[in-house]
Amino acid sequence: MNNVTIKDIARICKVGVSTVSRAINNDTGISEETRNRILETVKKYHYVPNTSARNLGAAETNTIAVLVYSVTNIFFSSMYGMFQTELEKKGYDYILHSVKDTQDIVAEGIRLVKEKRLKGIIFLGGWIDPTKMRLEDIPVPYVFCTVYQDIELPKSDSASVGIDDIEEGRRIVEYLIERGHTRIAIIGGVEGDRATGAGRLRGYREALEGAGIPVDERLIRHMKKNLEEFTAKNGYAVCKELLETGLEFTALFCVSDLTAVGAYRAIYESGRRIPDDISVVGFDGIELGDYIEPPITTMHQPRDQMVIETVRVLTGMIDGTSRAEQVVLKADLLERASTRRL
Amino acid sequence: MNNVTIKDIARICKVGVSTVSRAINNDTGISEETRNRILETVKKYHYVPNTSARNLGAAETNTIAVLVYSVTNIFFSSMYGMFQTELEKKGYDYILHSVKDTQDIVAEGIRLVKEKRLKGIIFLGGWIDPTKMRLEDIPVPYVFCTVYQDIELPKSDSASVGIDDIEEGRRIVEYLIERGHTRIAIIGGVEGDRATGAGRLRGYREALEGAGIPVDERLIRHMKKNLEEFTAKNGYAVCKELLETGLEFTALFCVSDLTAVGAYRAIYESGRRIPDDISVVGFDGIELGDYIEPPITTMHQPRDQMVIETVRVLTGMIDGTSRAEQVVLKADLLERASTRRL
DNA sequence: TAATAACACGGAAACGTTTCCGTTGCAAGC
DNA sequence: GCTTGCAACGGAAACGTTTCCGTGTTATTA
Numbered sequence A, B: 001m002n003n004v005t006i007k008d009i010a011r012i013c014k015v016g017v018s019t020v021s022r023a024i025n026n027d028t029g030i031s032e033e034t035r036n037r038i039l040e041t042v043k044k045y046h047y048v049p050n051t052s053a054r055n056l057g058a059a060e061t062n063t064i065a066v067l068v069y070s071v072t073n074i075f076f077s078s079m080y081g082m083f084q085t086e087l088e089k090k091g092y093d094y095i096l097h098s099v100k101d102t103q104d105i106v107a108e109g110i111r112l113v114k115e116k117r118l119k120g121i122i123f124l125g126g127w128i129d130p131t132k133m134r135l136e137d138i139p140v141p142y143v144f145c146t147v148y149q150d151i152e153l154p155k156s157d158s159a160s161v162g163i164d165d166i167e168e169g170r171r172i173v174e175y176l177i178e179r180g181h182t183r184i185a186i187i188g189g190v191e192g193d194r195a196t197g198a199g200r201l202r203g204y205r206e207a208l209e210g211a212g213i214p215v216d217e218r219l220i221r222h223m224k225k226n227l228e229e230f231t232a233k234n235g236y237a238v239c240k241e242l243l244e245t246g247l248e249f250t251a252l253f254c255v256s257d258l259t260a261v262g263a264y265r266a267i268y269e270s271g272r273r274i275p276d277d278i279s280v281v282g283f284d285g286i287e288l289g290d291y292i293e294p295p296i297t298t299m300h301q302p303r304d305q306m307v308i309e310t311v312r313v314l315t316g317m318i319d320g321t322s323r324a325e326q327v328v329l330k331a332d333l334l335e336r337a338s339t340r341r342l
Numbered sequence C: 001t002a003a004t005a006a007c008a009c010g011g012a013a014a015c016g017t018t019t020c021c022g023t024t025g026c027a028a029g030c
Numbered sequence D: 001g002c003t004t005g006c007a008a009c010g011g012a013a014a015c016g017t018t019t020c021c022g023t024g025t026t027a028t029t030a
Helices: A006-013 A017-024 A032-044 A051-057 A074-089 A105-116 A165-178 A196-210 A232-244 A257-269 A303-319 B006-013 B017-024 B032-044 B051-057 B074-089 B105-116 B165-178 B196-210 B232-244 B257-269 B303-319
Strands: A063-068 A093-098 A120-124 A142-145 A159-163 A184-190 A220-223 A251-254 A279-281 A298-300 A326-329 A332-334 B063-068 B093-098 B120-124 B142-145 B159-163 B184-190 B220-223 B251-254 B279-281 B298-300 B326-329 B332-334
Touching: A006 A017, A006 A032, A017 A032, A051 B051, A051 B105, A063 A074, A063 A105, A074 A093, A074 A120, A074 A257, A074 A303, A074 B074, A074 B093, A093 A105, A093 B074, A105 A120, A105 B051, A120 A303, A142 A303, A159 A165, A159 A303, A165 A184, A165 A196, A165 A251, A165 A279, A165 A298, A165 A332, A184 A196, A184 A232, A196 A220, A220 A232, A232 A251, A232 A257, A251 A257, A257 A279, A303 A326, B006 B017, B006 B032, B017 B032, B063 B074, B063 B105, B074 B093, B074 B120, B074 B257, B074 B303, B093 B105, B105 B120, B120 B303, B142 B303, B159 B165, B159 B303, B165 B184, B165 B196, B165 B251, B165 B279, B165 B298, B165 B332, B184 B196, B184 B232, B196 B220, B220 B232, B232 B251, B232 B257, B251 B257, B257 B279, B303 B326
Parallel strands: A063 A093, A063 A120, A120 A142, A142 A159, A159 A326, A184 A220, A184 A251, A251 A279, B063 B093, B063 B120, B120 B142, B142 B159, B159 B326, B184 B220, B184 B251, B251 B279
Antiparallel strands: A298 A332, B298 B332
């Protein structure tokens, strides 16, 4: 009934506990022979080291936490498995933790560090606004993953991995412009936020200005704050409002694919067709975008590469082999069937 | 730099460590006055109890783990937040853990129990086949959530919460039959599996047989084993194959909404229309189903209620206030626009 | 051959809590 | 006035590891 402990193994093998510890941790200072003998006993008696005791006894733990806000958002949840794989590959324990409020994510991180003796933190989510955070209070290395790179921000030495939202936002709007569109609407993030959505919105403005097309502020729409951001539901509600204004536009840029899914619905309900009446582009490149009707043209974020880079940067900082760096990855323009040439 | 420990607080307050422990744990045997004094100091010095030490020192922990296989599947990931809320409400710590292989999920559970001294386990995922598991080896209470209820299984005393897949599968096929369909295809789970998909497939057979419609085995299709189950990608591949056989059918039952999303694409690519040429029904009732074109008629599983029930049953078993029970919830038929009357 | 280094291992402290038990002071009961 | 009981607290063991240090044995070197 009671669990077998390291002492039991030691007693059975007639060795000291430290020897058992050396065996199971692949430490030096032990002969191959006794190691094998101990490992066999471990297996035989189904011994599993207790994590709490391990973390307490060791000078430091091996735990890295991923803190995420939109735990349910498919864009992020599709990365959990990758993080686990990548971190375990490097020998780290992995904790996934979701926070309920974007405001206190740093406080939550600090609490976790103390509580679980974290070795590092990965903040997952583009919604994070580093300017609102007391980053200097975080006592362990951390990396922002998929975070907004805002050139207006005070030069931060925080490590981050993501795409250039402004640049990539501009690219996809330029794609529309090249196809003859001048009346282009946008559904961006929550108003006033300086997160992901804001960067893509800025790219939108830059693209229009670069082409000499006047920006019509009425075509710029924002997510509802009361709803969870970047959901189909939100996209539907906002797009419906936009359509009901009666404003003319031939193209729509949704700053996330899930938003676009909702926008699709609103457009269909209004009796319009995609891309015949309205061309739509999305952003993110979730698998789903290839299956909706019509498949959506979008900027694909290299999620797997992001995970790999995030883990690489963070573990490098933990090892001391590398310093904080800002990794900016390229997005791919996935040209599908949701746009047409005017 | 170094973290403040309970000893520091004790020293500062000029009390013993046990008194501090009593204060932060709301224990008895301490005066209101000293408790407040200690709590203030705790706040002032940002003291946070170390989880490892706590788990080690305490006779038992307060941790419940959710073990999930398809960590990325939107149906399950949409429940993570609810589980966290519900468990925290009852004062439990919550760990989300994904396993990479369905085979060793029990072994993984047992390992976790020892490693983290779990108090209970929630197995999340309909794909679980209890007959393949050595459940008797699990030393703590556990509940299967959204698991397949198979009447053929040996009467198990395992706790579970879910819907009756056979019954609900039958209902939605009957819905199609009532609307005049007799040539009904199905995309089920992986062949040979006794999990979720198998139950719904059986419901499909029962509905046809009940209506005196002969079952055409060629219209029964299964997921590819090499792909992850219940994805749009898988649904697309299987549906495409089905269409290429040239077999006649007027309706298609996809045993998950995500599968249906992929099937939609295959159907569109073949030049057919929904529901004009083929009526499609799904299963699960994910939000997305309301946004695809056309919105899909489906059986909605009450996920929030499932979470609440699962936590209720499990905590009841842990407290000893209730025994293992099998909770069977009703699904709702959501009638939308993907089917037509023949 | 003697001194030294390397290796294999055991003992015990340390990690930061909880919890049991013992002690003190004080009020209540006879 | 003496016991009894209780509330409030302190001390210390215990939880299961890791890690430091010490010791004995064996291999290497001068």
